[in-house]
Amino acid sequence: MLLLTAILLAMGRPAICPCGTISLWHGTVQSNQNSQQISDWYSFSHIIHGFIFYGLSRWLMPKRALWVALAIAIGIEGAWEILENSPVIIDRYREMTMAYGYSGDSVLNSVSDATFMILGFLAASRMRWWQTVGIALAFELFTLWAIRDNLTLNVLMLVAPVEAVKDWQGG
Known part of the structure; x- marks a missing residue:
């Protein structure tokens, strides 16, 4: 996490929101504070990253210690x-998704995203697979309903954009 912080700062990413405030939650997607707090x-997506990394680690490295798998996931x-x-x-x-004015994340947000992934990974390690899948689907449907975006659409729009989805998301 310290290395991530150092690299992002060296890349010129702002440590905190350029607005000068730090908030626990920011719920307006189309704003200058999105991905800054x-x-x-999108924190829900990072929890799902943790679910996915845990599942892949147990499938691909079933005999490895949990902390080794977590270190790789981090x-x-x-x-x-x-x-x-x-x-x-x-x-x-900016070009292909609903994030028209996106300028990147603050370091605070990136480190928080990684922390949410860790929480998802550790939560998945304590749940049955079907509980993890159910929660991931609930998160995906909830964010789809709330903001017309989720991890699935985010990946789709980055990899193989669909103009109709972009139009619907812009709403």
Whole structure:
């Protein structure tokens, strides 16, 4: 987490929201504080990342200690946070998703996103697989209903954008 923080700061990412405030929750997607605060609608997606990483680790490395799998998951999530805040991905979000004015995450938000992934990973380690899947589906449906976006649509719109989805999301 310290390495992630150092890399993001070296990339020129703001430590906190440029607005100068720190909030536990920011719920307005189309605003200058989205992806700048401790948590937002996309925190649900990062919990699901943790569910996915836990499931993959138990499938691909069933005999590895949980802390080893978690360390690998943190490395992957950290790499995603760095990539997500690179100009190529920021521009892709602006062009292809509902994040029209997206300028990247604050370091606070990126570290919080990684923390939400850790929480998801650890929660999945304590639940049965079907409970984890049920909660992930509930999160996906809830955020779809609340903000017309979720992890599934986010991946779709980054990888293979659908104009009709973009129009619907813009709403």
